[in-house]
Amino acid sequence: MLDSFKSLVLNYSYEPLQFCSARHALIMVFGGRAEELDNSDYCVRTPSSSFAIPTVIRVLKMVHRNRKNGIAFSKKNILRRDNYTCQYCGTSNHPLTVDHIMPKSRGGKTNWTNVVVACKSCNLKKGNRTPLEIDMKLKRKPIKPDYQFVPFIIPPGPDSHLETWQKYLPKNMLAKSSSF
Ligand SMILES: [Zn+2]
The missing domain is CATH 1.10.30.50 (DNA Binding (I), subunit A)
Known part of the structure; x- marks a missing residue:
């Protein structure tokens, strides 16, 4: 369950960074590296307690992305x-x-x-x-994508999650992900 749910990760500046698995989000929150901004009705139960799955977290340290040189080669x-x-x-x-x-x-x-x-x-x-x-042919010529290329795909999830994410994501990002 924790792996099928996604959490939106915001930068310290509240700018959206990426989605991660809810499991990873919980690890970040419990580890003090992020704070939970929103959670869902879905709960994880352990034998002794239950807690809501985070839908939006915010990292507590600014993540600097290298916009000038574009997307990192990896x-x-x-x-x-x-x-x-x-x-x-x-x-x-x-x-x-x-x-x-x-x-x-x-x-x-x-x-x-x-x-x-x-x-x-x-x-x-x-x-x-x-x-x-x-005699092998490449499907297409590989190029260096510009920064804009980095896909920010909103993952599938319950409607309630999408509604929450909409509050934190710029409108132009949502427009691109019509296949939700
Ligand atoms: Zn192949």
């Missing part, structure tokens, strides 16, 4: 950019990894334009070759 962000989809075969079911288009061993750089998501089997198949050498 495996997580590569996965986001490529929509958790292998860029060679298009699967999103296999265990996914990241692949250097020009292999690292041959001087390929670890950056936005040389690293893509690949499933383990495509990654293995490709090995130490370039896509051209083994």
Whole structure:
């Protein structure tokens, strides 16, 4: 239950940062790293007590995001950019990894334009070759996303949670997530 519910995380400045699992939110609150701003009717019960699942928390220390240099290069962000989809075969079911288009061993750089998501089997198949050498085609040319690209997707949840989140999220963010 704690893993299926999401909590909205606000920065110290009340600016929305991201969603995390309710479990993580509780850990942050109990650990004194965040305060609970809103909670839901849904409760977690332990043998001795029960407490409401937080829907919105606020970190107690300002999180600085590097807007100037854009989105940080990381495996997580590569996965986001490529929509958790292998860029060679298009699967999103296999265990996914990241692949250097020009292999690292041959001087390929670890950056936005040389690293893509690949499933383990495509990654293995490709090995130490370039896509051209083994006749594998990339679904699309990898680019460095601009900061705006970072998806702020409102996760599915009970209506009551959405209503709560609406109070804390700018209107233009909500407009983008029509598929709720
Ligand atoms: Zn693949």
